[in-house]
Amino acid sequence: MKSQKSILKLVSAIITLAVFLTACASATTPVADHATQQPAANGSTATEAPAQSPASIAKVTVTYWHSMSNPETEQFNKVIAAFEAANPDITIESTRYASDDNSFQNAMVTAMSSKTFPDAARMDIAWVSQYAADGVLMPLDGQMSDFNAISKAVFPGPLSTNFYQGHYYGLPLDTNTQVLLWNKQVFQAAGINEPPKTLTEFADVACKLSDKNKEIYGYAQGGTYFWASAPIFYAMGGKIVDDKQTTATGYINGPQSVAAFTMLKSLYDKGCMSPNLLGGGIATDAGHGEGKYAMIIDGPWMVDKYKSMYPDFQTNFALIPTGPDGTTSSVVGGEDVVIFNSAKNKEATMKWLSYLMSPDAQRIMAEVGIMPTLAGLQNDPALPPYFGIFMEQLKTAQARVPHPKWSQMDDAINQAYQRILLGEQPVQASLDQAAEEINALLK
């Protein structure tokens, strides 16, 4: 009796272990993304399928990471489908990450520490030099047969963001910049028919359209990170470091940069700029759509965003108002596509990159507001008409510092701006501190 019980115990223990191990085994099979096409879907009868499958070509899979929005991802599935139709031997397995920088950066860092990078990825133009410095990216010049052809066909500005210590580590997938969005209804209700042309006008209009007690503001920024204030900063003539990236002294704390942050501080103090940028307030997109923020500064994706958020809202764009020297400016944004050194099938991955850079793929993505980098597509009739103003703004837009430690420089400016807004330090002293911090990063 006792031994029977023991045997039962042993058997059940083994079963438990077996169940556990099989659970582990099945968990290691890759989870197919919704973008992966399932060939089984059109196999109508079970008897037909085995006769055909041995004949099919050996498939290679290219893994691709991105952080696109909902409408962009849906559109992107069309790009994948078109590529797979033209290359039946390659399957694209795309994985989508949340579009905020944190989540995607996390995934990248985790992948780096566990050496589980995808074959290719779309990443922010400001990240490429960092990952190139880490030594995890594959230089594309000299490796990719059509690199020269593609690099000649794209705008030089976005291309330059891929350059690090003598090599190009990626290709410019898309580009963008920020322009002024002005809520026409709010403007007209106050008797103003035109968006401001100069930053002086901009400040006046912002104050005219503000009513602090009703939480209505003429201007709002999404946060204190550099991207948000960059268009005004550059239009005011601000610079972060010298062109050779040797020093920040006299640049981030130079007179133009100080003037830019002094202007923002004065808007904030007078209640002409929403306090939301320090946290816990109304978001800029919602605030602008609902008429609480007369002006915001944002990118071309806002058109499709407002289509889903406020279908009746009419988005109005204008160039960033001009600074003291009479020129407009803004900040260059966008994404590059890179291949990791660890990519298993480099040939197939390079084919995929070439397709992403093709006019076909770029046209498909342009439909949802993603601006192509191919110079030849600039006046393409298939592109949405509102791209015009962004193309115009891009002529004067400036790139952030292409440096592996850019994200820490960004944090230094971010903190300086917060000290200014909260009145912890005068503008000059705060930017002096930022200059010191950035100088330490340049060494």
Place this chain on the structure above:
Amino acid sequence: MRAQSKHQLTSQRFFHDVLPTIIFLLPGFGLFFLFMLGPMGYSLRMSFYNWNLANPEMSTWVGFDNYIKALNDPVFRHAVLNTLIYTIITVSVQMVLGLCVAVLLNQQIRGRAFFRVSYYFPVITSWVIVSVLFEYLFNGQVGLVNYVLKDVLHITTTNLRWFIDDRLFFVPMTLLAIWKGVGWTTIIYLAGLQAIPAELYEAATVDGANGWQRFRFITLPLLRTTLVYLLIVLVIGGLNAYVSFFLITNGGNPLDRTHSILTWMYKVTFLKRDFGYGAAISYWLTLFVFLISLLQLKLLQKTADY
């Protein structure tokens, strides 16, 4: 012969008792080593290096530098202070409030099941959802709380910017934790209350003890083990505060003044990419939690006396 039978006996014991035990324990231990001890050992190693993520073999040994760096880091010290204040407020309120609710729900009242479920509901709701909810409630411009304070009760004349001020932000943060946690402490208290023999109360009533005396001399002493358990678990939970801080103040905004220890660890590790320093911060926290738990166990070590 004798030796052989003895050997047989042990091998029999092995197959009947020891082996099944080992096999049963194996999956749990496997997971524990793989996902807990392994990474812990790895990050302990990291904490003594200036860690190079892409090429770990190129990391340089820095000894205890990362640990000393934390002590001299004003942001870390502020984060520790924030975490301690948060823990003291949330733990004490949850323990007192939870006990009150548990004693009330232990009575034969109408709709008892309904109340028990209601109190437990926030517990099973995800931290993310609760954090987003509180972000809306305490929105500095259009939040419900500001509306009530300013437009209904007229306590303030301007909207309070809850998340910009490094003192004011404790209000939403602690309220969130208390609201979300009190249901759980209630359930644990209820379990403890139901383990107290009813005869004790009957005897006390016969002896003429009133309600307060019954609570003070029977309920409270016999709940001692429950109290210790709750205190330890809640303090550990409080010190490990992360999700709500990360989501609501975006980890430290403004000026890195609203960090909990873990959000600062996160920022150092993933945004500043100083993995050695991040690991050292997490080991400071581990040490801290360990010492506090030890102290609590020592201070409250006394067996239930009935």
